[in-house]
Amino acid sequence: MTSGDTKKLDALREEVRAFLGKNLPANWGTPAYKAPEQGSPEATTLSKSFTKKLYEAGYTGFGVPAKFGGVERPPQEIAVIRQELGRRGYPMPNVGLGRLVVDTLLQWGTDEQKKRFIPGILSGQVHWIEGFSEPNAGSDLAGVQCTAVKKGDKWVINGQKCWTSGWDYGEWGFLLCKSDPQAPRHRNLTFFLFDCSTKGFSRKPLRQMTGEAHAQYGELFFDDMEITDDLRVGEVGRGWYVSMTTLIAERGGGQVGAASGEAGLQGLQGARSLGGVDDLIELAQNTKHFGQTAWDDAGVRRRIAQFAIENEAQRAYGVRLGALIRSGNASGNEASMSKLTRTEQGKREGDFACELLATYSQVLRGDPRAVNNGNYVYTMMFSRGTTIYMGTSEICRNILSERILGLPRGQ
C-alpha cells in the first residue's frame, strides 16, 4: 500500500467518524441512552432512517454491483468502514431476512427483480420474512406441501408455513412451494417473492419455550393468495436449487456477507475483544462458591479459556471462508460447519454461565434480582432453538460428512 493509499484510508476513517458523530442518536454509547424497545415503531423508524443515511453515505451495501444498488469499494475501505461502525456500534438495519434475498436474486433473479428489490433491502427500508419450513417439512425442506398453481399469468398459493422469524414485521416475503405434484423430488418446487399486503395472506404468532410475550416466530397462512409471475425467482420447477443459495447465505456462506467480512456468522469484529469471554471472566470473578470465587477454580478458568479458543478459531475460520467465497471456490457446504459449531458452542456457553449463576440461573428477565437482566438464562433457553433452526446440527453433520467428505448417504 502506498502512503497515498494510507492517507486516503485515514481520511475515510475520519469521514466515517464524523458521519457517526453527526448521525448517531443523542447520548449513543452512554448510560443515558435509552434504546427504543426492540420491535417498537420507534425502533423501526430509527433503524430505517439511520440505515438509509448509512447507505446514502456509501457505508453499507457491499458485495452487490452498483447497477443493482450496491456500493462498490475496495476491500481495505470496507474494512476501515466496518471497523469504525463496529467500534461505536450503530442502530442495526432491520430488514429481517432481506440479506438472503439479495444473495438469492444476485444468483437467480432477473435484472428487473434485482433493481426492484435490492436497493430497498440495502437501504434498510423493507423487512423480509421467510416461508420455508412447514409443520410437516422442517429438515426435509424438499417435502414442502404449500402449493402454487398457475392460473393465467398468476400463481395461486395455498398452504401454511411456520418458524417465520420477524413474522409480524414482514412487508415482503419469499416462499418455496410445490408447483408440480407429478414431478420427482427436487424438481417439483418453485421459488416466489410475495407482498405481505396481498389478499389471502395471514399470519399469527408461534409462542416459544423462552416464553416471551411478544413471539419472535410466527406461522403464515396462504388462502388462494394470487401473485404475478414476475415475482417468481428462477425457473419453474427449479425452486429447490434457488433455495439452496438462500440457505447457504443464511448459514453465513453467501457472497454479500463475505464481501462485508461477515463469512461464517461472525458479525462485526470491531466491538469484540480477543477471545470474546470478558463477560464470562467477570461473571466468574463475581461468583462465589465454597468460599472462593469461581475464577479461583482452575477448572472454571480452563473452561473459559476453551471458549476463548473456540471463538478465535471461528473468527479465523471466517477469514479463510470469506476469502474462499470471494475467490468463487466455496461449495457453500462449508457454512454448515460454522453454523453447527457456533450454535453448539452457544449452548455450552449458556449452560456454563448458568452453572456459575447456580440458583440464580432460575431467575428470569424482569425480576429485580435477575443477574445481568436475566440475559444469561434467556440465552441458555434460546440456544436450544439455535441448534434446530437454519439446519439442525444433525443435518449440518450430514452435509459435512456426505457433501464435503464424500461419505456415502444411507442412514
Place this chain on the structure above:
Amino acid sequence: MAIEIPLKEEQVMLKKMARDFLAAESPKTFVRKMMADEVGYSPELWKKMAGLGWQGLVFPEEFGGSAMSFRDLTILCEEMGRAVLPGPFYSTVILVGLPILEFGTDAQKKEFLPKIANGDIVCTLAALEESGDLYADDIHFKAKPRGAEYILNGTKLFVTDAKATDYYLLAARTRRTENPEDGITLFMVGAKEWGVYVTNMTIMDQTRKQYEVRFTNVPVSAKNIIGEVHKGWPILQQIALKACAALSAEMVGVGETAMEMTIDYLKNRQAFGVVIGSFQALKHKAADMYVAMEYSRSLMEWASECVKENDPDAAIAVAMAKANCGDAVKFVTDAGVQLHGGIGFTWDHDMHLYFKRGRYNDTAFGDGNYHKEWIARKLETNIM
C-alpha cells in the same frame, strides 16, 4: 424399559396407583393452568392426595400417617416428576414434615404432623438468602431473643410455595461465633403473622413457585424452635440430604418421561420418506439418553435405600445421585428438545416443562458441581 431393584408388591401398587391418579388429576392442562396461577396449587387436589395418605406416608400412625418408608416416599416423588406436578408436596412433606418428624418434640409432632397428614396445612422451608446457596456462613437473617420470644428480621429468597404456605420452617441466626455453623436456629413461624411480606420471584420453572419473603419484627415463641437453639445447622443438613434424594427421584421421573416422549416421536415422525427413528444419529442419541437415565435411576434407588436404612454411606450416595441425576436430566431434556425439532422448542409442546423442572431440581440444594466438590473432599478424607 427401566431395570429396577425389585420393588415389593405394595410398592408396585403404590407406583401404579400414583401414576394413574396423577394422569387423571394433573394432566398438562392442569399443569399449565397452575403455571399461570398466582399461588400455583389446587387445594382440592391437595385434599385428595391427603385422602390417599400421601402427605403422611412416612409418619407414624399415631400422627395420622401410614408408617411407610422413605423409599416409598421417593416412589411418589418419581411419579410427581413424571407429571411435573405443581403444588407444595415437596415443600410441605420433604422440607418440613420430615425434619419435624425427626427432630421435633412430642408436642411439636402432635401439633403439626396430623395437620400435614390430613392436608390441613401447607408448610415450606425458608433458608436461602442473597447467595442462593446453602452455606452456613451465608445465613445472616437475625432472630433476637426477647423474653420467651424471638424477634425475626430479614429476608429469605427462593422460598418455594410461600403464597400457599401456612408455616415457614425458618433458619435464622441467633448468635455468631468463629464457627458459622454454630448459632443457627430453626423456627416454625406462622405465615399469616403481621410483618411477613411475600413477593413473587420471576422464575423459569413456573410449576414450582418461588418467592422472596421479608420478615419485619415478627415475633415467634421459643416453643416453636425445632431442635435446640443455636444447633439448627445439622438439621438443615439432614433436610438437604432428604431433599436431594427426593429431588433426584423427581429427576428420574422427569428424565424418563422426556425420554419416552422422544422415543415415541422418533417412532412416528416422518421425514425424507422414512421414520426419523431409523437415522443412526438419532438412534445413538436415544441410546445415550437411555444410558444416562439407567445410571441415574440406579444411583437414585441406591441412595433412597441408604437413606431409608440410615446407612453410613447415605450422604455420599445421595450426593452422587443428585449430581448424576442433575447432569442426566439436563442432557436428556436438552436432547428431548433437539430430537423433536422445531416443535420441541414451542411453548405449546410439553418438553419445555420437563426441561425447566429438570433444571430447577438440578440447581436446588446444590448442582452437580457443588456435590462433586463435596464428594472429592469426602473421598480424600477416606484415604487419609
